[in-house]
Amino acid sequence: MQKDQMKTPYFMINEDKLIENLEKAKQLKEMSGIKLVLALKCFSTWGVFDIISPYLDGTTSSGPFEVKLGYETFGGETHAYSVGYSEDDVREVANICDKMIFNSQSQLAAYRHIVEEKASIGLRLNPGVGYAGQDLANPARQFSRLGVQENQIDQSVFDTIDGVMFHINCENKDVDAFIHLLESISERYSEHLNKLDWVSLGGGVFFTWPEYDIQKLALALKAFSEKYRVQLYLEPGEAIITQTTDLVVTVVDIVENGMKTAIVDSATEAHRLDTLIYNEPATIFEASDSGEYRYIIGSCSCLAGDQFCVTNFDKPLEIGQQLRIQDSAGYTMVKLNWFNGLRMPSVYCERSNGQIQKLNEFTYEDFKRSLSQWKVT
Structure with a gap:
């Protein structure tokens, strides 16, 4: 793949x-x-x-x-x-x-x-x-x-x-x-x-x-x-x-209200919960400390304060651009949840030989089954 x-x-x-x-x-x-x-x-x-x-x-x-x-x-x-x-x-x-x-x-x-x-x-x-x-x-x-x-x-x-x-x-x-x-x-x-x-x-x-x-x-x-x-x-x-895993996301929109926010197709509350719990901003691989373009990296959940970080980039972000949220292995996959019915991240491993192995993939049926399995008659 x-x-x-x-x-x-x-x-x-x-x-x-x-x-x-x-x-x-x-x-x-x-x-x-x-x-x-x-x-x-x-x-x-x-x-x-x-x-x-x-x-x-x-x-x-x-x-x-x-x-x-x-x-x-x-x-x-x-x-x-x-x-x-x-x-x-x-x-x-x-x-x-x-x-x-x-x-x-x-x-x-x-x-x-x-x-x-x-x-x-x-x-x-x-x-x-x-x-x-x-x-x-x-x-x-x-x-x-x-x-x-x-x-x-x-x-x-x-x-x-x-x-x-x-x-x-x-x-x-x-x-x-x-x-x-x-x-x-x-x-x-x-x-x-x-x-x-x-x-x-x-x-x-x-x-x-x-x-x-x-x-x-x-x-x-x-x-x-x-x-x-x-x-x-x-x-x-x-x-x-530590430092073994990226959460890869896509910018789906860019809005502005005093500061530009790049909205990505993920959420801390659903996919990287400790970022929210411990108020520890995520690190974006593509970001640059010296960059002149500053963005909030915001989630697509409905929680007002749900954001990954505030960081700078050398170039303006674009809708459709992918970002890599680094160091995303610990206390992430074990805490995934279905808040807002968001798409659950798939899980892959890039092996030493360059092969990409799919470890898990989630569907709407997984979401539905997690909430109820039997219909009351």
Whole structure:
């Protein structure tokens, strides 16, 4: 398939860029002895798991369907975690997960009998420290429901579980800040960690960021692992797929009300939700900081404030022109929705050999079926 034959909007995943990140993951594993499990909450496009799975050790989840997806399509270890399990959830995945991590001591007590003899059991702990650019994404925020607070732990629980999870980072690009958090965990839980078989340090460690000191991170992880004789895990999501994918859109209209707005055939609320939630403007490949033509890149949804960014171009935009919205893999395809009945982006992968592979395509029937399937008679 040729790119000029493809209808926008669509996501284009680049295999070579994905492998660049995965090679860094491989380097981290080899230097530290850590295991890496892909966070499916960030990226679940299983059509490219054949690229990712040889580099990683498995998957981790935030809900029962993700557990099933990881088990069926990725292989390796399957970690199950949820902020709040139902008994049905636990029974549904107990036989297919390698590790089940509970968010609270009450859930652990209620459901561990279902999991024992089937999977390794863990508990999420909240040490009260974390790293996040926004409070909305900070696991250690005030009144956090994520994990057991240090002052609420029943100390005997460490004799009854196999491992713990500390997920306290979000887009942490600062290796020294991460090491500081690791030292804090070591100080707070030192008397308990050596009773465990494994410790997950969660996700949000952006070790594929340009100029990130992977060696420094690896040495800190290796020292922690050797000190407590535990197998360490990280749960990367964004770190694996950052800068690998464009959301390709077409300018369908240009309007002006104090500033020119190029309306494209996509929407943040439907196709790139985190742009809206976190108020983080998108980056357009064709834009130019020094360009003299300034535009709002607006969506075709009815939400008044739905826009991708405000940016400059060297030349005036034209109706029918395509734009590439960069870094559009993480928390996009897993959050797609049918708001306004907009056309859902197709998903493609440009393989290393130049071949373009269609991974998914959506139709009106998918939209219709998502809303109701049976007619009341």
